[in-house]
Amino acid sequence: MSTQRHSSYSCFLSYDQFAKIFDVLHAFDYEVIGPTLEQEAIVYGSIRTVDDLPRGWTDIQEPGRYRLQQREDDALFGYVVGPHSWKQFLFPPVSTLSTADRTDVGWQFSEAKQEFPKVAYLGVRACEIAAMQIQDRVFLEGPYVDHEYQSRRRQALIIAVNCTQAASTCFCTSMNTGPRCQQGFDLALTELPEGFLVEVATPEGEAVINSLESEDVTPEIETAAETARQNAVEQIKKELDTTDIRNLLMSNLEHPHWDEVAERCLSCTNCTMVCPTCFCSSVEEVSDLSGDHVERQRQWDSCFNVSFSYMNGGLVRNSIRNRYRQWLTHKLATWNDQFGTSGCVGCGRCITWCPVGIDLTEEVAILRQSQEQSLLESEQEADHLPG
Template sequence: MVDQATADEQYLAKADFQVLLDLLAGEGYEVIGPTLGEGAIVYGPLRSVADLPRGWTDEQEAGHYRLVRRNDEAWFGFVVGPQSWKQYLFPPRTRLLTAKCEHGTWKMQPAEEPVPKYAFLGVRACELAALDVQDRVFMHSAFPDPHYVQRRQQALVIAVNCTQAAPTCFCTSMATGPRCRQGFDLALTELAEGFVLEIGSPRGRELAARLPLAPASEQQCRDAADARAQAEQQITRHLATAGLRELLLSNLNHPHWDEVAARCLSCANCTMVCPTCFCSSVEEVSDLLGEQIARERVWDSCFNPQFSYVHGGLVRHNIRSRYRQWLTHKLATWHDQFGTSGCVGCGRCISWCPVGIDLTQEVAGFRAAADRALFDRRPGAGEHAASVSGQGRGPSGLSASRPFLQQPRGEAGRPLPDEAPELGQSDAPGSESPRSTEGR
C-alpha cells in the first residue's frame, strides 16, 4: 500500500529530541521507553536520549532472541522485546485492598497507592493494538478496573513506526500494523537525522506546539514513507485469520493438540510476554498476627495447573488442555468475550517460547488437517488423499512428516456437519457469539 504523506507531518531533529524528554518530565510525566537491560531491549525510565538503545537491534526467531550491533546509529532500529506496556498499566503485582482488624471488626479500604503518570515513548503499532485489547478487558466493561483506568487515562502515548520487521512479526495478518494509525498522541518515524512527527490527539497537538518543530519537507515525508514501507516488506510470517475461530472451535478434540502438548513445557512464558494476556489471581498477604492483610493481584497464567482449580480438582489437568485453552482463547473465544482477537501479531510468544512453538505454524497445522478432512470427505477421494500425504506435501504446503497431516484418528478429526470449518469464507469475528443475541 502506498503510504501517503499527510500535510500534517512535522519534523523533529534528533538534536532537539532531548527537548521532548525534558518537556515531558517538566509536565510531571514519568517517561518510559526502550533501553538496554538484561541482555535485551526492555522498557524503563528514560531521562536522556543516551538511555535509548542507539545502534542496537534485536535478532529474533522461534525460541531465539539476541542483541546485535547495527551498522548505523539508529535509535529505534529494533522491533519488540520481552516486555510490553501492560506491565505499567496492569502491573505484575497490584495492591487492591487492605483489611485491618480493629477492636474485633474488620476495616477494609481500597489500597491507596499513587497512580504514576506515564509517558510511553516508542510504542509500536502492534502495541497500540494491544493497548486497545486491554482497554476492552479492563476499561470497556460493566465493572471497569479502577487501577487500570486511572493509569491508562493519564498515560501519554508516543508511538514509533517500525522501519524494520523481525521474522517473528505478523502484524499485517492481524491488521494491526506496521503503520501506527490510531491510539497515539504523537507518532514518530525515524530518519537518519531526525523524526517525522504526526499528531494523533488534542493532547499531542498541545505537546507538539511546544516542540522545536519544522514542517516536514517532501523529501523527509518520502523518506519516512519508504522507511515504513521497508518494515512492511520485511514481514514474512503469516497467520490466516479467515474462519479461524470456527476452525479451532470445531477441532477441540483434534489429535494435533496432543502433538503440540508433547512439545509445550507449560512454562507460561508466552502468557508473560504477551501484551494482551490478562489472567490474574489475587493473593492474601498477611502479617504474622493475621491482623493486617493486603489483597494483591498478581499475573497468573492459564498454563499454571492451579489456574483451573475448582473444588475437587483441576479442570485443565494436562498440558494439552492448557495449550488448547491458551490458543483458542487468544485466537477464537476472545472475539466472543471482547469483540476482537486477543492476538496482535507481535510475535513475542514465538521468540520467547523456550522450545520455539510458533502459533502461526500450529494454526497452519490445524488448517491443513481441516483441508485434508474436507478433501477426504469428497466421494472417492480417499486414495488421492493418501497419495497427497505420501508425497510429503499437504494442501497448505506443510511437510507431511508432521503428525497433524496424518489421517485424522477416529472421531476427533472429523468435523461435524454443523461445525465444519467454513474455509474460504470471510472471517466474521464473534458471529456465533452466544452474547450477540442477548446483549449485555
C-alpha cells in the same frame, strides 16, 4: 491519552530537537518510560535522556531465540518489540488492592491508596497500541471497570514509533494491527537518518511539539518516511491465515495435533506473560503471622499454571494438552465471542520467548492443512459414491 478528536498534522523534528523532548516531557510532569538496554535485551524502563535509548542496537529474533546486535548506524528505534510489554505499567504484575486490619471494634477495611503519575510511553509500536486497545475492552468496557487500570490509562501519553523493520517472528500484517500506527496515539514518529517525521494527533501531543522547534515536512521527507515504513511491511514474512479461524479451532477440539503440541509445550507460562493482551490474574488474601493485618493482593497468573484452573473438586485443565488448547482457542477464537476482537496482535513475542520455540502460526497452519485435507478426501469419496 485524550480521546478528543483533533485534526492531525505532521511536522519534522531534527535529532537535536528530539533530544530535548525529554526535558519538555519532564517539565509537563511526565515520567518517561521507553526502550533501553538491560539484561541483554531491549526492555522498557525509565528514560531520563536520549542517551538512555538503545542507540545503534537492533534485535535478531526467531522462535525461542533473541539476540542483540550492533547496527551500522545510530538509529534510536532500529529494532522491533522485546520481552517486555506496556502491560507491566498499565496492569502491574503485583498490586495490593485493599487491606483489612483487626481492631477492638472489628475489622477495618480500606482500599489501597495509590498514586498514579502522568506517564509518557515512548516507542509504542502499532501492534502494542492494538494490544492496549484490546486490554481497554477487557478492563474498561465490560460491566466491571478496573479502576487501577483506568487511572493509569488516563494518565498515559502515547508517543508511538512506526516500525521501519520487522523480525522473523512479526505477523502484524496478518492481524491488521500494523506495522503503521493508524490511531490511538498522541504523537507518532517515523525515524529517518536526519530526524523524525512526527504525526501530531491530540492537543496533549501538540503541547509537547509546540515546546520544541519543529520544521515543515518537505515532500522528500514524506517520501523517505513512506519508504522506511514500507521496508517493515516488506520484511514481514510470517503469516497467520485468520479465515474463519474461530470455527477452524473450535471444530477441531479433539484433533490429535493438540497431543503433538503438548509433547513440546513446557506449560511454563512464558507465552502468556510476554503476551501484551493476556490479562489473567489471581487474587489472594495474605495475612501476617498474627492474623491482624491482611492484604488483598493481585498478581499476574496464567492458564498454563496447573493450579489456575483449580476449583472445588479438582483441576479443570489437568493436562498440558488441555492448557495449550485453552490458551490458543481463547486467544484466536473465543476471545472474539467474549470481547469482539481477536486476542492476538501479531507481535510474535510468544514465539520468540517460548523456551522451546513453539510457533502458534505453525500450529494453526497444521490444523488448517489437516482440515482441508480431510475435506478434500470427503469430497473425493462423495464423487465416487454410486448413483
